[in-house]
Amino acid sequence: xxxxxxxxxxxxxxxxxxxxxxxxxxxxxxxxxxxxxxxxxxxxxxxxxxxxxxxxxxxxxxxxxxxxxxxxxxxxxxxxxxxxxxxxxxxxxxxxxxxxxxxxxxxxxxxxxxxxxxxxxxxxxxxxxxxxxxxxxxxxxxxxxxxxxxxxxxxxxxxxxxxxxxxxxxxxxxxxxxxxxxxxxxxxxxxxxxxxxxxxxxxxxxxxxxxxxxxxxxxxxxxxxxxxxxxxxxxxxxxxxxxxxxxxxxxxxxxxxxx
Amino acid sequence: xxxxxxxxxxxxxxxxxxxxxxxxxxxxxxxxxxxxxxxxxxxxxxxxxxxxxxxxxxxxxxxxxxxxxxxxxxxxxxxxxxxxxxxxxxxxxxxxxxxxxxxxxxxxxxxxxxxxxxxxxxxxxxxxxxxxxxxxxxxxxxxxxxxxxxxxxxxxxxxxxxxxxxxxxxxxxxxxxxxxxxxxxxxxxxxxxxxxxxxxxxxxxxxxxxxxxxxxxxxxxxxxxxxxxxxxxxxxxxxxxxxxxxxxxxxxxxxxxxxxxxxxxxxxxxxxxxxxxxxxxxxxxxxxxxxxxxxxxxxxxxxxxxxxxxxxxxxxxxxxxx
Numbered sequence: 405x406x407x408x409x410x411x412x413x414x415x416x417x418x419x420x421x422x423x424x425x426x427x428x429x430x431x432x433x434x435x436x437x438x439x440x441x442x443x444x445x446x447x448x449x450x451x452x453x454x455x456x457x458x459x460x461x462x463x464x465x466x467x468x469x470x471x472x473x474x475x476x477x478x479x480x481x482x483x484x485x486x487x488x489x490x491x492x493x494x495x496x497x498x499x500x501x502x503x504x505x506x507x508x509x510x511x512x513x514x515x516x517x518x519x520x521x522x523x524x525x526x527x528x529x530x531x532x533x534x535x536x537x538x539x540x541x542x543x544x545x546x547x548x549x550x551x552x553x554x555x556x557x558x559x560x561x562x563x564x565x566x567x568x569x570x571x572x573x574x575x576x577x578x579x580x581x582x583x584x585x586x587x588x589x590x591x592x593x594x595x596x597x598x599x600x601x602x603x604x605x606x607x608x609x610x611x612x613x614x615x616x617x618x619x620x621x622x623x624x625x626x627x628x629x630x631x632x633x634x635x636x637x638x639x640x641x642x643x644x645x646x647x648x649x650x651x652x653x654x655x656x657x658x659x660x661x662x663x
Numbered sequence: 664x665x666x667x668x669x670x671x672x673x674x675x676x677x678x679x680x681x682x683x684x685x686x687x688x689x690x691x692x693x694x695x696x697x698x699x700x701x702x703x704x705x706x707x708x709x710x711x712x713x714x715x716x717x718x719x720x721x722x723x724x725x726x727x728x729x730x731x732x733x734x735x736x737x738x739x740x741x742x743x744x745x746x747x748x749x750x751x752x753x754x755x756x757x758x759x760x761x762x763x764x765x766x767x768x769x770x771x772x773x774x775x776x777x778x779x780x781x782x783x784x785x786x787x788x789x790x791x792x793x794x795x796x797x798x799x800x801x802x803x804x805x806x807x808x809x810x811x812x813x814x815x816x817x818x819x820x821x822x823x824x825x826x827x828x829x830x831x832x833x834x835x836x837x838x839x840x841x842x843x844x845x846x847x848x849x850x851x852x853x854x855x856x857x858x859x860x861x862x863x864x865x866x867x868x869x870x871x872x873x874x875x876x877x878x879x880x881x882x883x884x885x886x887x888x889x890x891x892x893x894x895x896x897x898x899x900x901x902x903x904x905x906x907x908x909x910x911x912x913x914x915x916x917x918x919x920x921x922x923x924x925x926x927x928x929x930x931x932x933x934x935x936x937x938x939x940x941x942x943x944x945x946x947x948x949x950x951x952x953x954x955x956x957x958x959x960x961x962x963x964x965x966x967x968x969x970x971x972x973x974x975x976x977x978x979x980x981x982x983x984x985x
Binding site: 494496 | 716717718719720737738741742744746748750751752753754755756757761765766768769770771797813
């Protein structure tokens with residue numbers, strides 16, 4: 405009795421990848437926006453890296469995490485969108501009527517969303533290299549940045565899947581993605597913390613976990629292997645993932661329960 | 664495992680609004696039987712299907728499907744049933760063939776077996792030509808047929824169909840009817856069908872339960888249900904609608920043992936000997952000065968049975984309230 409969790413997860417993931425690829429407009433806009441951030445901010449703002457606070461850092465390496473986080477959040481958001489689509493099409497119920505593992509039904513879109521995120525992040529990093537990116541920590545540093553992107557994406561995937569499962573409604577899930585803007589921009593997005601003028605923005609940046617993601621990526625890209633600076637991103641991920649994955653799990657349990 | 668459905672004192676109360684959607688419902692469906700649940704919107708049909716197919720839990724009562732308890736052994740139940748809900752459940756971004764293959768793989772078919780099964784089913788529901796097209800481009804009727812194919816993937820012992828022909832044009836409806844008859848007669852699949860269409864239940868089912876307001880109000884073969892309410896039906900309308908209630912009361916007083924139902928602008932009279940009693944009705948009304956606009960004599964359809972049973976119930980409730 406019971407179905408094979410691995411086999412079911414595989415089936416669900418493959419199917420989600422397939423349908424994502426068939427809807428290029430579900431990921432192309434986000435990819436373009438992320439690449440656009442990189443090009444425009446690098447082109448328009450790179451002069452400010454002459455300021456002493458930047459300590460000679462390359463602005464491209466400074467702004468790259470913003471673009472990566474934007475791509476990661478977009479990719480991970482795909483998980484929630486797939487779930488909402490399935491609920492609206494009645495396909496989610498169809499799956500619940502089969503012996504498929506309940507966990508696999510929810511994991512499939514999340515894994516597919518994470519894979520989408522990895523591809524998008526690699527594309528953005530590739531573009532950065534084409535623009536002349538140099539990374540002090542080399543290949544290991546790029547790998548670290550990718551892992552942080554995946555971790556942060558997972559946190560966001562938990563959030564978006566949770567909202568999707570709870571509401572089952574495209575508009576609500578769409579509204580949920582608006583958190584994207586404060587997450588990205590109420591932070592050390594364009595300049596280091598010391599250069600932020602407004603007190604309210606300083607407070608927001610301190611609260612916003614994305615700040616620690618940016619800082620830890622920038623450490624890897626610009627400063628080198630400074631352990632505790634790198635770890636702040638990891639801590640942020642662990643804390644936020646715990647919250648959002650719990651939220652997703654509770655919502656999933658509710659969505660597949662028969663109460 | 665068997666092809667039976669056994670339901671005992673099933674009750675479902677939705678916490679939201681404290682709605683009792685299913686009230687102490689009990690029935691049995693034998694292996695190989697074609698059984699219909701007939702009732703209007705909101706009667707509790709879909710809720711019953713959702714409980715029997717493991718989508719939701721009952722508040723109380725017991726249900727066994729294919730020999731397994733739906734609450735304690737939902738995984739086992741899911742293996743042996745096929746379910747088509749009111750809304751089709753398909754992914755518009757897959758092709759029809761991919762959709763069936765995926766369903767087959769979920770049910771444990773190996774890749775090659777799944778392909779073979781998909782081809783068979785596409786032929787059965789006549790979608791071979793559209794098989795490589797994405798489902799998003801299918802018409803409503805095609806989606807329905809594909810949805811039916813999906814429910815058949817695992818060669819279910821019991822098929823649950825929740826209003827499978829609602830919104831379909833006559834030709835698609837006929838195609839589905841024929842396939843259901845074939846499955847029931849040739850394959851021996853037990854079928855549990857819900858419908859609002861009386862002619863659908865009449866034409867397909869061996870046995871029908873009429874459900875209204877969460878309760879089963881009558882059960883029997885189409886023939887038995889028709890017999891239950893007398894042989895003939897007189898339908899009449901009065902010239903002056905305002906007189907109708909008064910006329911109905913009068914008739915009830917004059918014709919003992921005859922069911923007279925007051926429905927909108929029509930009076931329905933269920934009688935044993937149509938022609939004779941038709942004349943009597945005309946005579947009685949003539950005597951009292953109720954002018955008849957139109958009068959007809961017919962054999963009752965399931966439609967009439969349904970109206971009779973549900974209106975009896977309503978009037979019963981009213982009598983208690985008064």
